[in-house]
Amino acid sequence: MKTIAMVAGAALLSLGLAGNVLAGGADLYKTKACFSCHGADAETPIMPTYPKLAGQNAIYAFNQMKDIKSGKRNNGQTIVMKGIVAAISDAELKEIADWLATL
Structure with a gap:
């Protein structure tokens, strides 16, 4: 079973299919301007x-971003985030969240 999983993983990598979500998350983090407040490395926000x-x-x-988007979470600095996440689809939010978890 391990051999099958390794072969399948190698095949996906060779086709360029593995890692697309993570690459997409990194790209979305940049294009949706998340880095503007949270830092290019997602570790150095502009405000403490x-x-x-x-x-x-x-x-x-992902759940925090969705809650901000829906208005379920509306405390602290969420007013700043609400306008930003409004223009990001849930699928894109998930890609960003998945990518952030890998850092």
Whole structure:
């Protein structure tokens, strides 16, 4: 079974299919301007009250972004985030969250 998984993984890598979500998350982090507040490395936010996102649990980060987008979470600095996440699809938010978890 391990051999099959290794062969399948190698095949995906050779086709360029593995890692696309992670690459997409990194690109989205840049193009959606997340780096503007949270830092290019997701560890050096511009304000001490802004969270460091690198290494954050993907499910937690995704749920926080969705809650800000929906208005369920509306405390602290969420007013700043609400306008930004409004223009990002849930699928894109998930890609960003998955990528952040890998840092």
